[in-house]
Amino acid sequence: QVHLVESGGGLVQAGGSLRLSCTASGGTFGNWAMGWFRQAPGKEREFVAFISREGIETRYADSVKGRFTISRDNAKDTLYLQMNRLTPTDTAVYYCATTTFASPRIWSEEYNYWGQGTQVTVSS
DSSP: OOEEEEEOOEEEETTOOEEEEEEEESSOGGGOEEEEEEEOTTSOOEEEEEEOTTSOOEEEOTTTTTTEEEEEETTTTEEEEEEOSOOGGGOEEEEEEEESOSSOOOOGGGOOOBOOOEEEEEEO
8 A cells, every 4th residue: 555644844934945755655656756736725736746757857837837846766765845935825735646647747636646745834
């Protein structure tokens, strides 16, 4: 059974930075492409970033492009999301997820295993 655990969330002021981590177990991490999603209160879960199995290809939502960086360390079975220049609109629960697709995927239905989420709150 694949298990994903996110960490690194918290409260930060606008303009600040956070680095989220997602540690995987129960499978071969390098076999999965990975994604980050987020869900704000009262809103649908939305795509944030995608990274391919070897970390060569990435894709970002327009709202985070240039501010967020997705990366992975397959030797540590860990996915990262570096978030810079945060704004209150980035406030959400952030989830990591696995996908068996090799090319970038932005729809949550295309991901199979999910973590429990980590809260990110950005104050103005």
